[in-house]
Amino acid sequence: MMSLLGAPPRIVNLGLDVFAAELGRIGVPVVHTDWRPPAGGDPRLAELLGRLAAAHDRIARANAVAFDRLVNGEPALIDCRPAREALGLADRVVLHAGPPLDWTRACEPMRAAILCAIRYEGWAADDAGAQRLVERGDVRVEPCHHHGAVGPMTGMITASMPVLVVENRRFGNRAAATINEGLGKVLRFGANDASVIERLRWLAAEAGPLLGAALRTTGGIDLRTLMAQAVRMGDEMHQRNVAASSLLARALMAPLARAATDGQALARLAAFVAGNDQFYLNVAMAAGKALADPVSGVPDSTLVHVMARNGTDFGIRVSALGDRWFTAPVNMPAGLYFPGHGPDDANPDLGDSAIVETIGLGAVAMAAAPAVARFVGAGGVAESLAATAEMREIVHDEHPHFRVPALDERGTPAGIDVRRVVETGITPMINTGIASRNAGVGQIGAGVVRAPLACFTAALEALAETIR
Amino acid sequence: MMSLLGAPPRIVNLGLDVFAAELGRIGVPVVHTDWRPPAGGDPRLAELLGRLAAAHDRIARANAVAFDRLVNGEPALIDCRPAREALGLADRVVLHAGPPLDWTRACEPMRAAILCAIRYEGWAADDAGAQRLVERGDVRVEPCHHHGAVGPMTGMITASMPVLVVENRRFGNRAAATINEGLGKVLRFGANDASVIERLRWLAAEAGPLLGAALRTTGGIDLRTLMAQAVRMGDEMHQRNVAASSLLARALMAPLARAATDGQALARLAAFVAGNDQFYLNVAMAAGKALADPVSGVPDSTLVHVMARNGTDFGIRVSALGDRWFTAPVNMPAGLYFPGHGPDDANPDLGDSAIVETIGLGAVAMAAAPAVARFVGAGGVAESLAATAEMREIVHDEHPHFRVPALDERGTPAGIDVRRVVETGITPMINTGIASRNAGVGQIGAGVVRAPLACFTAALEALAETIR
Numbered sequence: 001m002m003s004l005l006g007a008p009p010r011i012v013n014l015g016l017d018v019f020a021a022e023l024g025r026i027g028v029p030v031v032h033t034d035w036r037p038p039a040g041g042d043p044r045l046a047e048l049l050g051r052l053a054a055a056h057d058r059i060a061r062a063n064a065v066a067f068d069r070l071v072n073g074e075p076a077l078i079d080c081r082p083a084r085e086a087l088g089l090a091d092r093v094v095l096h097a098g099p100p101l102d103w104t105r106a107c108e109p110m111r112a113a114i115l116c117a118i119r120y121e122g123w124a125a126d127d128a129g130a131q132r133l134v135e136r137g138d139v140r141v142e143p144c145h146h147h148g149a150v151g152p153m154t155g156m157i158t159a160s161m162p163v164l165v166v167e168n169r170r171f172g173n174r175a176a177a178t179i180n181e182g183l184g185k186v187l188r189f190g191a192n193d194a195s196v197i198e199r200l201r202w203l204a205a206e207a208g209p210l211l212g213a214a215l216r217t218t219g220g221i222d223l224r225t226l227m228a229q230a231v232r233m234g235d236e237m238h239q240r241n242v243a244a245s246s247l248l249a250r251a252l253m254a255p256l257a258r259a260a261t262d263g264q265a266l267a268r269l270a271a272f273v274a275g276n277d278q279f280y281l282n283v284a285m286a287a288g289k290a291l292a293d294p295v296s297g298v299p300d301s302t303l304v305h306v307m308a309r310n311g312t313d314f315g316i317r318v319s320a321l322g323d324r325w326f327t328a329p330v331n332m333p334a335g336l337y338f339p340g341h342g343p344d345d346a347n348p349d350l351g352d353s354a355i356v357e358t359i360g361l362g363a364v365a366m367a368a369a370p371a372v373a374r375f376v377g378a379g380g381v382a383e384s385l386a387a388t389a390e391m392r393e394i395v396h397d398e399h400p401h402f403r404v405p406a407l408d409e410r411g412t413p414a415g416i417d418v419r420r421v422v423e424t425g426i427t428p429m430i431n432t433g434i435a436s437r438n439a440g441v442g443q444i445g446a447g448v449v450r451a452p453l454a455c456f457t458a459a460l461e462a463l464a465e466t467i468r
Numbered sequence: 469m470m471s472l473l474g475a476p477p478r479i480v481n482l483g484l485d486v487f488a489a490e491l492g493r494i495g496v497p498v499v500h501t502d503w504r505p506p507a508g509g510d511p512r513l514a515e516l517l518g519r520l521a522a523a524h525d526r527i528a529r530a531n532a533v534a535f536d537r538l539v540n541g542e543p544a545l546i547d548c549r550p551a552r553e554a555l556g557l558a559d560r561v562v563l564h565a566g567p568p569l570d571w572t573r574a575c576e577p578m579r580a581a582i583l584c585a586i587r588y589e590g591w592a593a594d595d596a597g598a599q600r601l602v603e604r605g606d607v608r609v610e611p612c613h614h615h616g617a618v619g620p621m622t623g624m625i626t627a628s629m630p631v632l633v634v635e636n637r638r639f640g641n642r643a644a645a646t647i648n649e650g651l652g653k654v655l656r657f658g659a660n661d662a663s664v665i666e667r668l669r670w671l672a673a674e675a676g677p678l679l680g681a682a683l684r685t686t687g688g689i690d691l692r693t694l695m696a697q698a699v700r701m702g703d704e705m706h707q708r709n710v711a712a713s714s715l716l717a718r719a720l721m722a723p724l725a726r727a728a729t730d731g732q733a734l735a736r737l738a739a740f741v742a743g744n745d746q747f748y749l750n751v752a753m754a755a756g757k758a759l760a761d762p763v764s765g766v767p768d769s770t771l772v773h774v775m776a777r778n779g780t781d782f783g784i785r786v787s788a789l790g791d792r793w794f795t796a797p798v799n800m801p802a803g804l805y806f807p808g809h810g811p812d813d814a815n816p817d818l819g820d821s822a823i824v825e826t827i828g829l830g831a832v833a834m835a836a837a838p839a840v841a842r843f844v845g846a847g848g849v850a851e852s853l854a855a856t857a858e859m860r861e862i863v864h865d866e867h868p869h870f871r872v873p874a875l876d877e878r879g880t881p882a883g884i885d886v887r888r889v890v891e892t893g894i895t896p897m898i899n900t901g902i903a904s905r906n907a908g909v910g911q912i913g914a915g916v917v918r919a920p921l922a923c924f925t926a927a928l929e930a931l932a933e934t935i936r
Binding site for chain 2: 229232233234242243245246247249250251253254256257258260263264266267268270271273274369370371374380381405406407408409
């Protein structure tokens with residue numbers, strides 16, 4: 001007690017910063033802690049969190065199981081086949097990104113892409129005919145996630161499109177995504193002209209079959225090692241995939257050379273792969289779904305296993321609640337625009353690609369990729385470290401395999417916990433491309449967006465009902 | 469004056485730290501500056517530095533010219549051809565790394581490699597016969613640097629070996645290096661068994677011609693862009709080349725596919741390239757020489773344009789002094805060893821690969837590659853930043869193209885200045901492989917080594933004679 005009183009007071013301020021500011025003004029040293037009441041002081045949410053707190057130990061055990069499933073899966077790229085074969089996808093079905101979407105609520109680029117996909121398949125000759133098929137229900141429009149797949153931006157998948165197949169060898173489950181089309185006018189961003197369809201036909205007729213033949217000779221390419229290596233090389237694997245794309249291209253060279261029967265076809269595929277730094281994004285997404293699917297259905301687990309957007313709604317799925325969607329209106333991304341474009345042209349947030357944030361990559365791994373923070377207008381090294389530090393507040397733990405040299409080998413934050421999101425009010429940050437809100441234009445920029453809190457509060461309500 | 473005296477004294481301590489330590493002990497805040505007398509207080513060197521200081525403006529202008537030549541060259545990988553064609557290399561000549569080396573002073577792995585290279589060329593049937601050729605002068609042993617080339621470790625080049633050719637398109641000069649053999653038992657580390665020769669024959673008969681045919685169709689691959697990208701991906705391009713190797717492999721895929729007439733030969737080359745994360749090292753070295761050669765011969769410039777080691781001597785060349793060597797005994801590297809090996813087995817420092825430190829990569833760029841600092845036993849993020857900060861003390865400026873995301877886009881230190889090295893006593897740090905001191909073993913580890921100060925003091929003497 002004597003020693004306690006023998007020194008001047010040392011002051012820690014919690015919460016409102018006006019006290020700290022005032023003490024600072026008169027020269028008194030003060031440590032300010034940015035404390036806020038849980039759940040922003042909302043009594044209903046605080047009560048729900050309190051109910052879950054009573055089951056804390058049970059939830060902790062469940063989340064440990066779910067986290068282990070999420071981070072210790074063993075994804076391998078094993079094949080490339082038409083969606084018809086790989087996913088059992090029927091004709092006259094168009095898969096899209098995000099949670100279920102009624103045609104009447106779909107945004108412009110989503111509508112344009114759906115109609116273009118129908119024309120590509122030859123189910124209609126023009127957009128008007130295609131739209132009649134959709135409106136009559138003669139073409140069904142369903143989420144990729146309901147068919148074992150994920151798609152970037154609009155996320156279009158139809159039966160004849162080749163999809164890359166990832167097997168999670170720890171659990172035996174598979175997931176798929178289309179071949180990334182590259183930049184410029186591409187279907188996933190809502191472009192819909194003849195060049196889009198021509199590229200899709202080449203992918204189906206030449207590139208996909210050659211990739212598939214090569215992959216089937218490899219016995220599977222170990223993606224966990226490749227992705228861990230890419231994180232060490234500055235990829236967060238959402239906005240930046242140059243390392244993963246190059247590593248995969250290098251790994252594919254010899255199998256492609258062995259599988260190719262036509263040197264010119266091989267050269268065309270090689271040039272296509274080499275010309276697209278985002279080639280790996282779709283592989284990362286398929287790997288993400290293959291890793292996250294086994295997290296679904298762990299009783300009492302509050303970890304998120306899907307985040308996805310359809311341009312209208314943002315949806316999440318939570319482990320204990322299986323495949324139930326919790327949705328809220330999507331936010332607008334903030335970022336940098338290509339010349340001639342700006343925020344007024346931007347479509348709301350879009351795509352299944354937030355699966356990479358769900359598994360501990362993308363914006364949550366920004367510390368691995370300070371160049372991305374700069375690219376999306378979010379600052380430099382300090383800001384990239386801060387982004388990852390903030391995301392650490394809402395996850396279960398650090399990823400044991402995705403380790404960041406700039407963090408002295410600490411892992412990326414992984415296993416988003418619904419409780420932590422609601423309690424802190426910190427919503428998952430997502431790196432994203434920005435599509436034009438107008439059909440036929442394509443990508444106009446890149447940036448960062450937040451998942452809407454309302455998905456997580458809705459999920460918390462359901463968790464409090466379920467975990468008793 | 470009143471305001472100066474109106475506050476308590478603020479203390480800065482220069483030089484000996486005992487004063488600072490004592491003040492710290494009694495609780496007085498003190499800023500300690502680790503000042504040391506120039507050139508370690510050596511009066512002779514201080515006098516030489518003083519003489520050069522009289523020509524400061526002239527030297528500054530010359531170094532600006534030399535620095536511009538060093539950092540703004542435009543290296544392009546244009547070809548792969550036998551050294552006979554690319555370098556005009558005669559039969560019965562063996563090129564080695566480092567400054568000129570008398571056979572009697574050569575270390576074991578260097579001797580083993582020279583004799584193996586002679587057997588590979590068929591100039592002798594066994595080591596004894598090969599050694600007689602060297603001792604009689606019937607085979608000449610000369611530095612790579614005297615023939616427009618560079619070689620890693622022992623640096624062996626003979627006439628039939630294919631070399632990768634880099635053209636500096638800003639100046640029209642060319643430089644070359646062999647194809648990296650991969651890891652394990654390889655000629656450059658002094659291994660010399662049948663497997664070494666078999667691989668060399670495959671490189672000459674199949675891999676080299678295919679690479680050459682592909683490269684000649686490209687019009688040249690821009691290496692400045694590729695290397696700048698690789699620095700952003702965690703390569704310092706001496707110890708770590710995984711990014712540059714992958715980017716180059718990806719860029720070569722389509723040209724190789726177009727050039728190949730035999731799918732199996734293409735597959736063998738692709739597997740070889742994909743299996744070697746250090747494939748790019750030799751390309752970086754050839755690019756380094758192509759970038760550094762134009763720096764030779766700028767009157768009054770004190771910048772270094774060559775650092776090279778032959779396992780016995782370390783040699784440097786300085787711009788104003790053209791191609792004159794300044795040598796001193798090489799140091800021993802310190803680092804980490806493969807299981808079963810240790811410092812007692814290590815050969816002294818070896819190889820032309822310090823050309824990458826000469827152009828602003830390797831250990832001087834450690835901040836770009838914290839994983840390397842860890843790999844060579846030199847710490848983590850803080851130590852990698854400190855290494856680059858220390859090297860900044862002895863260079864002309866920061867590289868305008870090799871920029872480091874972890875440094876918020878600052879460039880790597882480039883243009884080692886003989887004056888700064890002698891004045892500070894800070895010698896260039898070099899990342900290096902460690903060869904066994906015994907013939908036939910190969911690589912036993914990797915680490916860090918310092919250039920010997922005596923090369924720089926000798927060069928300073930000559931500069932003080934030349935610049936008047």
